[in-house]
Amino acid sequence: MRLNQATDYAFRMVLYLASKPEGTKITGAALAEKQNIPERFLLKIMRSLTAANIMKSYRGVDGGFALQRVPREITLFDVIEAVEGQTELQRCLNDSGACSRGCGGMCSIYAAFEGIQRNLAERLKAINFEALALQEKAMAEERDADSGKEEL
Numbered sequence: 001m002r003l004n005q006a007t008d009y010a011f012r013m014v015l016y017l018a019s020k021p022e023g024t025k026i027t028g029a030a031l032a033e034k035q036n037i038p039e040r041f042l043l044k045i046m047r048s049l050t051a052a053n054i055m056k057s058y059r060g061v062d063g064g065f066a067l068q069r070v071p072r073e074i075t076l077f078d079v080i081e082a083v084e085g086q087t088e089l090q091r092c093l094n095d096s097g098a099c100s101r102g103c104g105g106m107c108s109i110y111a112a113f114e115g116i117q118r119n120l121a122e123r124l125k126a127i128n129f130e131a132l133a134l135q136e137k138a139m140a141e142e143r144d145a146d147s148g149k150e151e152l
Contacts (some may be wrong), residue, residue, distance in 0.1 A: 001120075007083045009037045010045050014054065014079055018071035018129035019136060027064040045083060052082035071133055077124035089117050 012035045017024060028046065032039040046065055049055040056068040067074065080087055101107065 001087075001089055003080065004084065006041070006045050006048075007080055009035070009041065010049060010079050010083045011076070012037070013042065013045065013065075014049070014067070014071075014074060014129055015132055015136060017055075017065070017067045018074070019133040022070065023066060025058060025062075025064040025066040031065065048082050049079070052078065054078060054082055070130070072128045072130035074129045075125050076127045076132075077121060080124065087121070089113050089120070 013031060016031065016035055017026065020026075026034075028043055029039055031037070032042045035042075037045075046055055046057065050057050050065075050068075053068045054074055056066050058064050058066070077087075
């Protein structure tokens with residue numbers, strides 16, 4: 001499974017706002033600049049995140065974007081699903097149970113991928129943006145500390 005560029009950008013946008021105080025609002029232009037994302041692309045992604053109740057959009061002079069939910073309630077799975085849509089690894093795993101062989105989910109390939117899909121979804125649902133923001137802060141502090149060291 002390979003996630004597309006829009007999903008990577010969405011992760012960065014949500015993580016940025018998750019690392020700010022609750023209720024922080026930012027304009028699309030400012031967020032695009034801070035995260036090095038083309039603004040038109042950012043606005044398209046924001047529509048998906050807003051439709052999924054991950055982001056909130058504000059119109060007008062003081063418009064911008066903010067998180068709709070607290071960071072601990074937003075998972076990697078939520079963002080992937082909002083941007084990518086259905087996330088099944090194999091076509092036969094989707095809700096319709098499509099099988100070109102007519103097996104209806106009764107084959108060894110389905111069984112193997114069904115387990116992998118379940119494990120992947122559980123893992124992605126277990127990682128929330130509050131935890132990622134805390135980890136990002138710790139990693140940034142470590143990078144800053146390392147950059148101050150003299151090379152031997």
